[in-house]
Amino acid sequence: MTDLPTAATVEQYEAVGAEELYTAVAHLCEHLGLPTERIARFPQGSLPVYALGRHLVLKLYPQVHADELAVESAALRALHGRLPLLTPGVLDTGYSQGWGYLLMERLYGESLEDAWPHVPEQGRLDLLDQLGRTLADLHRVPPPAELGPEDWQLFLKQQQSACVDRQRALGVDEEWLSRIPDFLDSVVLPEPAQPALLHTEFMPAHVRVEETAEGWTATGLLDFEPAMRGAPEYDLVAVGIFLTRGRPALLRRLLTAYGWPDGELAELPKVLMAYTLLHAQCHLPWFMRELPPGGARSFEELAEVWFGV
Numbered sequence: 001m002t003d004l005p006t007a008a009t010v011e012q013y014e015a016v017g018a019e020e021l022y023t024a025v026a027h028l029c030e031h032l033g034l035p036t037e038r039i040a041r042f043p044q045g046s047l048p049v050y051a052l053g054r055h056l057v058l059k060l061y062p063q064v065h066a067d068e069l070a071v072e073s074a075a076l077r078a079l080h081g082r083l084p085l086l087t088p089g090v091l092d093t094g095y096s097q098g099w100g101y102l103l104m105e106r107l108y109g110e111s112l113e114d115a116w117p118h119v120p121e122q123g124r125l126d127l128l129d130q131l132g133r134t135l136a137d138l139h140r141v142p143p144p145a146e147l148g149p150e151d152w153q154l155f156l157k158q159q160q161s162a163c164v165d166r167q168r169a170l171g172v173d174e175e176w177l178s179r180i181p182d183f184l185d186s187v188v189l190p191e192p193a194q195p196a197l198l199h200t201e202f203m204p205a206h207v208r209v210e211e212t213a214e215g216w217t218a219t220g221l222l223d224f225e226p227a228m229r230g231a232p233e234y235d236l237v238a239v240g241i242f243l244t245r246g247r248p249a250l251l252r253r254l255l256t257a258y259g260w261p262d263g264e265l266a267e268l269p270k271v272l273m274a275y276t277l278l279h280a281q282c283h284l285p286w287f288m289r290e291l292p293p294g295g296a297r298s299f300e301e302l303a304e305v306w307f308g309v
Contacts, residue, residue, distance in 0.1 A: 004098070008063040016062075020273050028096055047059060055105065056251060057100045058101060059104065063098040066100045068226070069093060069095075073102055074145075076104065076144070077196065078090070078143070083135050084218075085208075085221045086219060087220065090103075091103040091105065107221055108219060111204065111208065111209075112127070112207040112209045112243075117210075123216035126217070130217065133258065135235060138199060138261055139196035139232045143195055143198075153191075155230070159277075160277075162294055167282070169270055180299070189233075190231070190271070192230065197227065197232075198232075199221070199227060200228050200281070202243075226280070240307060241287050246308070248309050249309050269304050277299075293305055
């Protein structure tokens with residue numbers, strides 16, 4: 001069997017060539033008794049994911065990300081059959097030469113990221129209703145033990161202490177950096193009654209949809225390798241930036257379908273802005289390209305631009 005390449009560091013993983021990996025994947029499929037006639041890598045995603053014909057998907061976790069296999073497979077097993085949308089069914093997991101692999105069912109439909117530009121307004125509202133209910137159901141599923149962090153408050157403190165340095169390294173200018181500490185100190189984050197199972201990247205790229213005779217419907221939800229346990233508000237960061245994109249009526253629509261208490265909406269923009277800065281995937285330059293801050297000159301103002309309801 002062709003060896004899977006060494007990818008024990010981010011640099012080694014980024015240096016792996018597509019052809020080299022494809023050849024190794026084909027041999028891995030042969031070894032596992034999986035079909036090899038129609039192996040095709042999906043173009044998106046931070047980890048390599050391959051369609052094996054029409055019904056199977058093989059996802060790989062290089063050594064540097066091998067711990068994410070246990071997280072994603074546990075989340076998928078916990079959610080199977082418990083959401084209004086389909087999630088990939090887990091068929092097999094294992095390790096080969098330090099790489100993890102997850103064999104799962106393939107979801108149907110197209111990416112909401114691709115579909116959204118040509119979905120009419122009523123179709124968008126219908127999808128937001130479905131996604132709001134789905135997110136609420138997801139948060140009611142007890143998170144499996146494989147998901148961290150064990151201590152949510154400690155995680156937030158660690159994120160806050162590293163926030164300025166992380167964003168400086170990403171190229172955020174000093175004017176914005178100087179505002180981070182005071183803003184985070186000013187926001188009181190509600191203590192979750194119990195940890196929720198968090199997708200953490202609940203965004204159009206990870207939702208499958210299709211157009212039917214009755215209109216647009218969401219069909220599936222995928223990519224759970226960064227799943228966590230924690231406060232439900234944490235999952236609304238990606239919703240506001242990548243899905244509702246600063247349109248208050250759309251965010252309110254999703255929150256209404258979720259069942260979010262009306263009495264908490266006034267403070268929600270600041271809470272979501274704080275969770276944006278504390279998010280494990282926070283990349284302010286990228287977010288500001290996706291949703292320009294306009295005339296916002298403070299994080300309080302930016303909170304209304306991104307998360308106003």
